[in-house]
Amino acid sequence: xxxxxxxxxxxxxxxxxxxxxxxxxxxxxxxxxxxxxxxxxxxxxxxxxxxxxxxxxxxxxxxxxxxxxxxxxxxxxxxxxxxxxxxxxxxxxxxxxxxxxxxxxxxxxxxxxxxxxxxxxxxxxxxxxxxxxx
Numbered sequence: 001x002x003x004x005x006x007x008x009x010x011x012x013x014x015x016x017x018x019x020x021x022x023x024x025x026x027x028x029x030x031x032x033x034x035x036x037x038x039x040x041x042x043x044x045x046x047x048x049x050x051x052x053x054x055x056x057x058x059x060x061x062x063x064x065x066x067x068x069x070x071x072x073x074x075x076x077x078x079x080x081x082x083x084x085x086x087x088x089x090x091x092x093x094x095x096x097x098x099x100x101x102x103x104x105x106x107x108x109x110x111x112x113x114x115x116x117x118x119x120x121x122x123x124x125x126x127x128x129x130x131x132x133x134x
Contacts, residue, residue: 020060026047031107035113037113042116045106046096047098082100083100
């Protein structure tokens with residue numbers, strides 16, 4: 001079930017990561033779930049320290065992505081803020097509070113999905129490191 005993500009998915013994932021970083025999202029991870037599932041091309045996993053920070057990250061993402069022409073087809077968990085999921089089709093964003101991230105441990109559940117290494121440039125922006133896998 002291996003497939004390569006399209007460049008639009010990679011571009012959207014990059015935007016999401018950088019927007020989340022602007023709101024101080026912690027422990028950002030980019031999983032290439034499209035290599036092992038048809039659910040999406042990428043999962044982005046981030047942690048906000050509190051429900052308030054999780055809301056701020058979510059609001060920042062939805063507002064700025066909307067300006068760029070991306071609309072979430074579904075947002076779940078916003079009210080509680082324990083685990084917020086934003087579904088952009090090819091990219092699914094998971095924003096956790098620390099306890100919920102530890103409890104659900106998506107990285108362990110999706111261990112077969114390659115994790116894309118992120119590199120931070122000098123300006124606080126993240127770029128996905130190019131994979132050398134074939």
